[in-house]
Amino acid sequence: MKIFMTGAGGFLGSYIVRDLLELGHEVTNYARGDYPELKEKGVHCIKGDICDGPSLTEAMKGHEVCFHVAGKVGVWGKEKDFYNINVVGTQNIINACKKNGIKHLIYTSSPSVVFGKSALSGVDESWPYPTEYCAHYPKTKAQAEKRALDSNGDELKVVALRPHLIFGPGDTNLIPRVVEGAKSGRVKIVGDGQNLVDITYVENASQAHILAFQKLLSEPEVVAGKAYFIGQGPIKIWDFINDVLDLYQVPRLKKQISFKTAYRIGSLLETTYSLFGMTKKEPPMTRFVAMQLAKDHYFDHTNAERDLGWKPKYSIEDGLKKLRP
Secondary structure: OOEEEEOOOHHHHHHHHHHHOOOOOOOEEEEOOHHHHHHHHOOEEOOOOOOOOHHHHHHOOOEEEEEEEEOOOOOOOHHHHHHHHHHHHHHHHHHHHOOOOOOOEEOOOOHHHHHHHHHHHOOOOOOOOOOOOOOOHHHHHHHHHHHHHHHOOOOOOOEEEEOOEEEEEOOOHHHHHHHHHHHHOOEEEEOOOOOEEEEEHHHHHHHHHHHHHHHEEEEEHOOOEEEEEEEEEEEEEEHHHHHHHHHOOOOOOOEEEEEEHHHHHHHHHHHHHHHHHOOOOOOOOHHHHHHHHOOOOOOOOHHHHHHOOOOOOOOOOHHHHHHHH
């Protein structure tokens, strides 16, 4: 099939592209940057911005399926920037699909859409969006996911996936930040170190997208209009981080800071950075980061296993072996 994709040059997106090409599909990537490595693989690349609705609509002509993987990720920055890319961009994708008669949309969401100020311990997809968020990223991803799922109908079939804490070869965010932070002594265990989370090896996350795509075509009545948590857990996040540090021969973390202290520091830094208009430089701690590092956030994967037929092909241990420097 002719597949239109955003975010194909990113970490997760590059694996989804690989899997789609192996299945014989034609892929077009739409992005602001240049990706010669995608062109070498046979991906048709169109340069553009998802915030530019008319250009996006033109670029999507002639395609049959859309994977919307791109988004603005981060714990700090201007709300307008997050809103424009995550919400306006997603709405433009929806509009362009409908204008071009594209009937299937696979949307990459995040478990953060349901993360407010409370721990999440084994909840399923019926868990509601919170009324208050501590960062622009989860708030705008929730708004975008809601728009995507609300657009599901006879004209457009939509499924949303929520992969959590993706790691693996090619990661430029999660693992590198942890390793560099530990090397510099900036990272401490937040809380008691016993909190449980979901993590996802990148090839398993890509596998979930492929399965969702195939099921959306073959049995839309089963998956259309639904969101699915994707993850491998629960595990103790600080044990996992120390296992990663062992791989990179970086001393394991032992120093701790209480959650309350980290949260207060994060709140103070957010206030200070906002007061001085420091939106480009990320504070060393925020309330959202403090909660992510100290509280449970793992989920029930029953629905993904039943509806998508998704079961991780690779264990966390397998993923760590592939991550070995």
